[in-house]
Amino acid sequence: MITLQDVSKTYSKNKTKALDSIDLTIPDGCIFGFLGPNGAGKTTTIKLITGALEADEGLISVDGLELPSRALEAKARIGYVPDNPELFSRLKGIEFLNFIADLYKIDRETRRERIEVYTRRFEIADVLAGQIGSYSRGMKQKLMVCASLLSDPSNWILDEPLVGLDPQAAFNLKELMRERARAGKCVFFSTHVMEVAEKLCDRLAIINKGTIVFTGTLDELKDLRGKDGSLESLFLELVESGDESGGSRV
Structure with a gap:
């Protein structure tokens, strides 16, 4: 489980406040989607969780391990796809x-088994002897996905993971996300693809201009907006309205 409490982040060069006192709880055993327009703060949030950046204010914990004081222990429990x-x-x-x-x-036998399973699943086992520089973007993405799972992490964090993947690889990735959620793992991913989020997410959060404007299920979002509709239409309405009333919290 991942939690953020009153977390803020400002980039010093241009004084832009990328995150403004956000609260977020990402539970185990579900696929949690993170949605927002470009520049909303999705990647900044993910970099704070993974320890690539430090928050200016607030508390972040991964399985109860607070960052940055226990960052190495927390990172050992994360698989990350940038x-x-x-x-x-x-x-x-x-x-x-x-x-x-x-x-x-990871011991040699365990890594050998996991490398074989994941690289065959993503159809890159036959190119592992080649230099990464010769890989296409999609092949690099597949390699990164495989690498992120070698430790069997309790928290799998993916930032726009479907970009560059062919349809079969995208299908395989979504199936893996479901499998890990069913196994009680925490799966957290950002996406711009509303159709994917609508079909895949158990819960979701929407961020706009560094502020969380909704957290909950799709049904709760529909209830909040008082109408049925696609996630895309509800998302656009919520973001364009600048509504910061929030939704049903996790």
Whole structure:
């Protein structure tokens, strides 16, 4: 489980307040979608959770481990897929996977089994001997997804994970997200694709201009807006109205 309490972040160069006192609870055992327009604060939030950035104010915890005081322990419980899969271009795919496995101190037999399972599932097992620099964007994305799962993390965080994936790989990724949620894991992902969020999410949060404007289920969002409709239409109405009344909280 991941929690953020009264978290704020301002970028010093331009004094832009990327996050303004946000509260968010991402429970285990569900797929939690994080929606918002470009520049709303989605990636900043994810970087704070993963420890890539530090909050100016507020509390962040991963499975009860507070950041930044217990950042290394918290990071060991996270599998992370960034929005831009820029990897070590001179490494071979298998070298990168073993590097990640070394960081998480995964024994040789376990890593061998997991590498085989995930790379075959995403159809990149046959290219692991090649340098990452020769990979397409989609192949790099698949490699990053595989690497993020080697430690069997209790918290799987994905930032726009479907970008660049072919239809089969996207299907496989969504199935994996469902499997991990059913296994009691925390699955948190950001997306711009409303149709995917509508079909995949158990719960969702909408962020706009650094503020959480809704947290809950799609049904709760429909009740809040007093109408039926697609997630896309409800999302656009909520964001465009600048409504900060919030919804049903987790």
